[in-house]
Amino acid sequence: MLLQTAVSAASQVHPLSGTIAEWVWLLPILPLAGFVINGLLSLAGARFGPTDPTAAGDHHSGAAADAPASAHLEHGAEGEDQHAVKRHRWSGVVSVVGPGVLILSFLLALGIWQAMASAQPAAAFIQSYFSWMPVGDLRIDAAFQLDQLSMVMILVITGVGALIHVFSVGYMRDDPSYPRYFSYLNLFVFFMLVLVLGANYPVLFVGWEGVGLCSYLLIGFWFNEKANADAGKKAFIVNRIGDFGLLVAMFMLFANIGVLDFAGVSAKAVDLGAGSALVTTICLFMFLGCTGKSAQIPLYIWLPDAMAGPTPVSALIHAATMVTAGVYLIARSSFLFSLSPVASLTVAVVGAVTAIFAATIGLKQWDIKKVLGYSTISQLWYMFVGVGVGAYVSGMFHLVTHAFFKALLFLGSGSVIHAMHTAYHQTHSAEDAQDMRNMGGLKRYLPVTCVLMWIATLAISGIPPFSGFFSKDEILGSVFARAQGSTLASATWLGIPGSTLLYIIYAIGLAAAFLTAVYMTRMMLYTFHGPTRTGTEEEKALHEAPWIMTGPLVVLGILAVFGGWLNLPEVVTDIIPLGPRELLAHWLDPVVGEATTRITAGAAQAPAVTEQMLIGAAVVIAVAGIVLAMARLKPDRLPRKRDAVPEHGFEGVVAHKYYVDEGIERTIVEPTYAVSRSFLWRVIDNGLIDGFFVNGSAALARGFGWVGSRLQTGNVGVYAWFLVVGVLVMLGAFTLR
Amino acid sequence: MLAESLALTAALFIIGVIGVLIHRNAIIIFMCVELMLTAVNLTFVAFSRFYGTAGQVFVVFVMTVSAAEAAVGLAIIIAIFRHRQTINLKDINLLKG
Numbered sequence: 084m085l086l087q088t089a090v091s092a093a094s095q096v097h098p099l100s101g102t103i104a105e106w107v108w109l110l111p112i113l114p115l116a117g118f119v120i121n122g123l124l125s126l127a128g129a130r131f132g133p134t135d136p137t138a139a140g141d142h143h144s145g146a147a148a149d150a151p152a153s154a155h156l157e158h159g160a161e162g163e164d165q166h167a168v169k170r171h172r173w174s175g176v177v178s179v180v181g182p183g184v185l186i187l188s189f190l191l192a193l194g195i196w197q198a199m200a201s202a203q204p205a206a207a208f209i210q211s212y213f214s215w216m217p218v219g220d221l222r223i224d225a226a227f228q229l230d231q232l233s234m235v236m237i238l239v240i241t242g243v244g245a246l247i248h249v250f251s252v253g254y255m256r257d258d259p260s261y262p263r264y265f266s267y268l269n270l271f272v273f274f275m276l277v278l279v280l281g282a283n284y285p286v287l288f289v290g291w292e293g294v295g296l297c298s299y300l301l302i303g304f305w306f307n308e309k310a311n312a313d314a315g316k317k318a319f320i321v322n323r324i325g326d327f328g329l330l331v332a333m334f335m336l337f338a339n340i341g342v343l344d345f346a347g348v349s350a351k352a353v354d355l356g357a358g359s360a361l362v363t364t365i366c367l368f369m370f371l372g373c374t375g376k377s378a379q380i381p382l383y384i385w386l387p388d389a390m391a392g393p394t395p396v397s398a399l400i401h402a403a404t405m406v407t408a409g410v411y412l413i414a415r416s417s418f419l420f421s422l423s424p425v426a427s428l429t430v431a432v433v434g435a436v437t438a439i440f441a442a443t444i445g446l447k448q449w450d451i452k453k454v455l456g457y458s459t460i461s462q463l464w465y466m467f468v469g470v471g472v473g474a475y476v477s478g479m480f481h482l483v484t485h486a487f488f489k490a491l492l493f494l495g496s497g498s499v500i501h502a503m504h505t506a507y508h509q510t511h512s513a514e515d516a517q518d519m520r521n522m523g524g525l526k527r528y529l530p531v532t533c534v535l536m537w538i539a540t541l542a543i544s545g546i547p548p549f550s551g552f553f554s555k556d557e558i559l560g561s562v563f564a565r566a567q568g569s570t571l572a573s574a575t576w577l578g579i580p581g582s583t584l585l586y587i588i589y590a591i592g593l594a595a596a597f598l599t600a601v602y603m604t605r606m607m608l609y610t611f612h613g614p615t616r617t618g619t620e621e622e623k624a625l626h627e628a629p630w631i632m633t634g635p636l637v638v639l640g641i642l643a644v645f646g647g648w649l650n651l652p653e654v655v656t657d658i659i660p661l662g663p664r665e666l667l668a669h670w671l672d673p674v675v676g677e678a679t680t681r682i683t684a685g686a687a688q689a690p691a692v693t694e695q696m697l698i699g700a701a702v703v704i705a706v707a708g709i710v711l712a713m714a715r716l717k718p719d720r721l722p723r724k725r726d727a728v729p730e731h732g733f734e735g736v737v738a739h740k741y742y743v744d745e746g747i748e749r750t751i752v753e754p755t756y757a758v759s760r761s762f763l764w765r766v767i768d769n770g771l772i773d774g775f776f777v778n779g780s781a782a783l784a785r786g787f788g789w790v791g792s793r794l795q796t797g798n799v800g801v802y803a804w805f806l807v808v809g810v811l812v813m814l815g816a817f818t819l820r
Numbered sequence: 821m822l823a824e825s826l827a828l829t830a831a832l833f834i835i836g837v838i839g840v841l842i843h844r845n846a847i848i849i850f851m852c853v854e855l856m857l858t859a860v861n862l863t864f865v866a867f868s869r870f871y872g873t874a875g876q877v878f879v880v881f882v883m884t885v886s887a888a889e890a891a892v893g894l895a896i897i898i899a900i901f902r903h904r905q906t907i908n909l910k911d912i913n914l915l916k917g
Contacts, residue, residue: 796916797912
């Protein structure tokens with residue numbers, strides 16, 4: 084790979100060639116090396132390690148039945164606990180290698196970013212390493228593409244990823260399978276970087292599948308409990324449905340324009356015909372892939388269950404990076420989506436429906452991680468609406484800020500769960516360490532986590548000047564602006580004029596923002612405020628996490644506050660000169676500028692007054708949500724989990740997630756099982772394959788054998804007859820021919 | 821001339837074949853096989869009269885082989901008779917499948 088000559092696509096001399104950007108291949112190779120080292124240590128530990136992970140898991144599984152995600156956290160109990168398991172013998176090495184490779188990768192990414200910022204390349208920097216699939220006219224290289232869009236993703240992945248890796252050291256150090264955990268996590272980062280660096284759809288697809296695999300491995304990390312293993316399987320199977328869509332989109336692209344690399348597709352996309360049924364179909368299939376990976380309706384069902392994995396995994400994979408791959412794919416394919424207003428509107432509509440759906444479910448969840456899981460689904464909609472209405476910059480902007488504050492929220496919840504688990508472990512209690520009804524008043528014991536999570540809550544609710552405010556507001560503003568004069572507004576979607584639809588989406592967006600503020604405040608109130616419901620004995624054991632966990636939280640907190648500075652809107656900088664405006668928009672302009680212009684063609688810039696009113700409305704709604712939640716919710720009167728009564732009526736329906744899982748169980752899973760059992764198993768497998776083909780061929784051979792054995796009479800006379808008759812037949816055949 | 825010779829040898833050969841097919845006694849079958857060989861030898865001789873002497877060389881070969889075969893074959897028949905007290909081929913079917 085090293086010896087291959089770099090081929091620059093746009094011109095022979097690309098501004099980035101000869102700079103540190105040549106080392107882009109090292110970005111994914113570093114985590115891959117970490118994967119290999121940690122994986123080998125894990126294997127070595129499994130053979131020679133001091134502890135038997137299975138035995139340790141079984142020992143505690145009874146006590147932790149209600150808290151699958153942190154079933155093994157109790158090994159984190161320090162001090163005099165007699166059940167404390169010895170750390171993995173290689174845990175010291177793993178603690179250095181695992182986060183180390185990520186930090187190195189991040190530093191390299193910073194260097195490349197520096198080079199790119201000074202070179203300001205107009206075209207993508209493409210490095211081709213070897214020819215991967217030369218088939219007929221199709222030539223697919225194992226090639227990496229470095230442009231402003233992938234740069235943003237790389238910085239988020241390696242930066243937030245490194246912080247989460249460091250957090251993981253504190254969170255997972257006492258797990259018997261510590262090296263295995265880090266090998267999976269490193270492998271995930273490797274595939275995620277391949278996904279964002281790939282210069283064509285097949286390479287992207289390799290990363291796409293790879294992150295799915297790592298997601299599966301990490302959700303089912305504590306596979307000793309069936310629920311966790313099932314959650315992993317669910318995520319994997321649901322994602323396969325989406326991947327099918329992405330594959331079909333790739334096949335259609337190849338069948339119609341014959342190329343699959345981004346530069347080629349981008350150049351030939353117009354040949355497909357703007358607004359044609361073909362390009363719409365391709366985009367919709369591609370979007371099916373995105374709904375799977377990014378947990379949108381109809382394929383969102385795996386994400387809440389994915390919270391069964393360790394909490395840092397939820398932060399990294401199921402909040403900050405992997406689930407945003409769909410947004411990245413649409414932004415990357417902006418040259419396709421901008422050609423199809425119908426597909427773009429579909430993206431926005433599906434996102435909006437998902438948002439309101441997930442946000443209402445989030446209102447009634449008690450598991451702290453489930454709240455955050457539904458919140459992620461609901462937040463992804465902003466990104467999808469952003470890229471759906473052609474505001475690719477805003478979508479990516481929200482992706483970045485969301486990575487900051489949602490990673491902070493998840494890691495904060497990890498800190499809470501860590502404390503809760505340690506406390507319950509000390510008293511050998513079987514209570515649920517993730518249920519908010521067992522928390523309350525934690526701000527006294529976890530002051531740092533509490534403050535940081537409040538910052539993240541304000542950011543996600545869209546309170547200025549936190550990062551979420553800018554990104555969220557920009558998306559809502561784009562939706563509003565696109566409703567007049569853009570290609571989307573003049574298109575119709577299922578008979579509804581695009582303009583009307585965009586106003587509806589805008590209204591849904593405000594509603595979702597309101598709900599977000601409510602459920603996030605609810606989570607914070609029940610977790611950190613009011614009386615402590617943990618239990619008198621356990622209260623003594625509650626304590627703040629070690630610095631290796633709070634450190635990354637603080638960094639993320641700073642980012643969550645100041646992330647908005649990446650792309651300050653003009654309307655804000657005009658009033659308050661906070662800093663340079665629209666940095667990200669300028670940065671991404673070479674990649675998505677053309678597609679954005681194609682959609683906004685003719686759309687008049689909304690007057691500043693309108694924009695200010697829109698911002699005002701958004702802020703008022705967010706504040707209203709927080710105030711309402713504070714006024715209505717009474718953490719003082721909340722019963723503990725074991726005293727709780729089930730909700731009734733509509734609340735019950737929401738608490739049961741609209742019975743979607745049950746519905747899918749009835750309509751898809753059970754019929755599938757029934758058909759499999761009664762038809763596929765008994766008829767096809769037992770009847771046709773076993774009965775006809777396997778046993779049938781055996782019977783056929785036996786039958787021929789029986790006939791042959793009848794011929795062997797042992798009587799020479801009979802053989803002589805055969806001989807003579809045979810000779811006569813041969814002679815006759817030759818004579819009469 | 822050739823036609824008559826070939827007709828004779830064909831007749832002899834067919835007699836031999838029929839003998840092999842319908843008889844049960846190993847000695848008689850053996851003799852019928854010898855008859856077939858002789859018929860073939862006659863054919864060679866008849867052809868050699870018209871097409872050169874190569875046929876007569878073959879005849880010598882065939883007679884040599886049939887002499888050897890007769891020795892082995894008779895030895896086998898004697899061995900079978902000693903063992904089973906019969907040379908009726910109907911009773912000898914050890915290889916029945």
